[in-house]
Amino acid sequence: MGAKPKVAFFDFASCEGCQLQIANLEEEVIGLAELVDIVEFREILTGKAPEYDIAFIEGAITRDVDEKKIKDIRSRSKVLVALGQCAVSGGIPRLKNNNPSLDNVKKMVYGDKYNMPHLDTYPTKAVNEVVKVDLYLPGCPINNKEFLRFVKEISLGIMPKLPNYPVCVECKLKENECLFDLGQICLGPLARAGCDAICPSNGVPCEACRGTVDNPNKNAMHEILEKYNYTVEEIKRKINIFGVDPEVKK
Amino acid sequence: MEVLKISKDDFRSFVQKKIENSDQRTIGVVKKGSHFAYADLESVEDMQMDYNVTMLPPKKYFQPPKEILLKFKPKDASSYVAVNQCDKIALIGVHYYDLASLFLMDKAFSDGERDEHYMKKRENSVMVGMYPTKYFKYRFAKSVLRDQAYKVADIMLVDMGDDYVVEVVSEKGREYIDGGNFVENKYSLLEIDEAKNKIKDDQRIPVPIELIPEYLVKNHGHKVWEDFGNKCFSCGSCVLVCPTCYCFDVSEEVELSLQNGTRVRTWDGCMLEDFAVCGDGHNFRKEKGARFRHRMFRKGKGLPEKFHSFGCVGCGRCAYSCASDIAGPVKILKYMEDNK
Ligand code: SF4
Ligand code: SF4
Ligand code: SF4
Ligand code: SF4
Ligand code: SF4
Numbered sequence: 001m002g003a004k005p006k007v008a009f010f011d012f013a014s015c016e017g018c019q020l021q022i023a024n025l026e027e028e029v030i031g032l033a034e035l036v037d038i039v040e041f042r043e044i045l046t047g048k049a050p051e052y053d054i055a056f057i058e059g060a061i062t063r064d065v066d067e068k069k070i071k072d073i074r075s076r077s078k079v080l081v082a083l084g085q086c087a088v089s090g091g092i093p094r095l096k097n098n099n100p101s102l103d104n105v106k107k108m109v110y111g112d113k114y115n116m117p118h119l120d121t122y123p124t125k126a127v128n129e130v131v132k133v134d135l136y137l138p139g140c141p142i143n144n145k146e147f148l149r150f151v152k153e154i155s156l157g158i159m160p161k162l163p164n165y166p167v168c169v170e171c172k173l174k175e176n177e178c179l180f181d182l183g184q185i186c187l188g189p190l191a192r193a194g195c196d197a198i199c200p201s202n203g204v205p206c207e208a209c210r211g212t213v214d215n216p217n218k219n220a221m222h223e224i225l226e227k228y229n230y231t232v233e234e235i236k237r238k239i240n241i242f243g244v245d246p247e248v249k250k
Numbered sequence: 251m252e253v254l255k256i257s258k259d260d261f262r263s264f265v266q267k268k269i270e271n272s273d274q275r276t277i278g279v280v281k282k283g284s285h286f287a288y289a290d291l292e293s294v295e296d297m298q299m300d301y302n303v304t305m306l307p308p309k310k311y312f313q314p315p316k317e318i319l320l321k322f323k324p325k326d327a328s329s330y331v332a333v334n335q336c337d338k339i340a341l342i343g344v345h346y347y348d349l350a351s352l353f354l355m356d357k358a359f360s361d362g363e364r365d366e367h368y369m370k371k372r373e374n375s376v377m378v379g380m381y382p383t384k385y386f387k388y389r390f391a392k393s394v395l396r397d398q399a400y401k402v403a404d405i406m407l408v409d410m411g412d413d414y415v416v417e418v419v420s421e422k423g424r425e426y427i428d429g430g431n432f433v434e435n436k437y438s439l440l441e442i443d444e445a446k447n448k449i450k451d452d453q454r455i456p457v458p459i460e461l462i463p464e465y466l467v468k469n470h471g472h473k474v475w476e477d478f479g480n481k482c483f484s485c486g487s488c489v490l491v492c493p494t495c496y497c498f499d500v501s502e503e504v505e506l507s508l509q510n511g512t513r514v515r516t517w518d519g520c521m522l523e524d525f526a527v528c529g530d531g532h533n534f535r536k537e538k539g540a541r542f543r544h545r546m547f548r549k550g551k552g553l554p555e556k557f558h559s560f561g562c563v564g565c566g567r568c569a570y571s572c573a574s575d576i577a578g579p580v581k582i583l584k585y586m587e588d589n590k
Pocket of ligand 4: 521
């Protein structure tokens, strides 16, 4: 890439928590600024550049105007990265798709003001349902150390890879008490590691916010949850929070 | 072997003095929630001598989960400097099966090319072992090995109630206890033997261990591999917590500035899906069943053939750590026996 790569950040339907993770980097932000040129970042600066070496997209796509905007960004970006679970899989904004009526969802959330025009959205799409995505940086929110690794590796021309092992690996290395032992249900055995098992390390079960490993053993998880007297519907809902397909091949 | 005794109170004062001695780290077992783990002792108050099992075995001090092997400057090929962080340490209260596991680890890291990173750390350590005083449901250490513990221990403690009987196993152990109130032993051999065997294991390996290598070969096609493999998450818990597993991965990390880099060694394990993926992307053990079988073959055939000792010390950690409850060697062999 020769000179410093131009990096831009854009957000769509999201809580902006992922960009906040980046703004939170503090001293590493300086190192980051030495490595790349940040040309657009609403959390800390605004500007415009005609093209980008790396575009980080936060958030899911829920409106026609978003589709136009993301297609335009895509056409001007060399590497496009889905940043955070909203962008990667639809994340939390996608939960509404589980309800058969989007009007009902709006009424539930906004009460009698549900009809305001800016609330008009279609069923949530992940970024890759609209444009080609080159790299995925999962998590809700993202892990900012992993973000730094991505930037570094892309700048060096290396394709960053995600760990393809479950959160249990990181959890075991931290010598946490397994939450199953404490009578809780944890999706760690299915979930893709890379977050340093931050939830179980704080006593909170993993919900697989980074999606799953390549070949999650959902059958085995169903068996365990059945042992704990969960119904099939409850199991599916639990597994599906972050858009993981809960179906199993029996 | 010299046999002494010390009162428990005197032993605790002895350890407290060791903790205050700053040129050696004193490591013992501490509480972690309702579980136990090895940690640097800040005060003898934290030291637990009455524990069932620790979450990770002592291998974490000799083969750390993440260890820097080298430092380098990415732009200068001649800038490599070896790094080997190895403090003087003493581990207190190590159960005999974990000592036996280090016997195997020592062999693995010194057979052929000597691994300085591991061996230096071992040489800088004093091992104060003991016989367990608490029952652990998954332990089956008695049905496997025990004598190997004495090849690793410097001191062995036997809990006699108010006292410990102190077996001084090595010269290093002899030096270590210098200055403590260790006195002449008054217990009979019979009493000591009884105390050593007080805690019973409920579990036993159902096949004589010297026959396990050929037993496994005969059962290479047994349905257990697929049946249990189907329940496996490939989460690696069973190998990460295992005191005789030593697999690692080596990779390079470069700082954000791109000025400094390190070569690091991290724990890896054959139960993880990508463990046997090679350069061209081919996975030698793509199926869960094949990985499941591989692990048992390592413990039951590979290690015994190489080091003339069963590759599992019966600590029960794997069985306990497995969310699907399939990882324990006793359970695996029982299933094979029941489904001939
Ligand atoms: S992935 Fe989570 S943290 Fe990131 S923007 Fe979406 S909701 Fe917020
Ligand atoms: S707490 Fe969750 S992530 Fe940790 S080991 Fe247990 S199942 Fe795995
Ligand atoms: S532990 Fe699970 S839910 Fe928590 S950050 Fe990691 S993947 Fe997400
Ligand atoms: S702990 Fe159990 S589920 Fe995890 S890899 Fe080992 S056998 Fe499979
Ligand atoms: S295989 Fe299991 S029981 Fe045997 S030493 Fe390893 S963790 Fe302990």
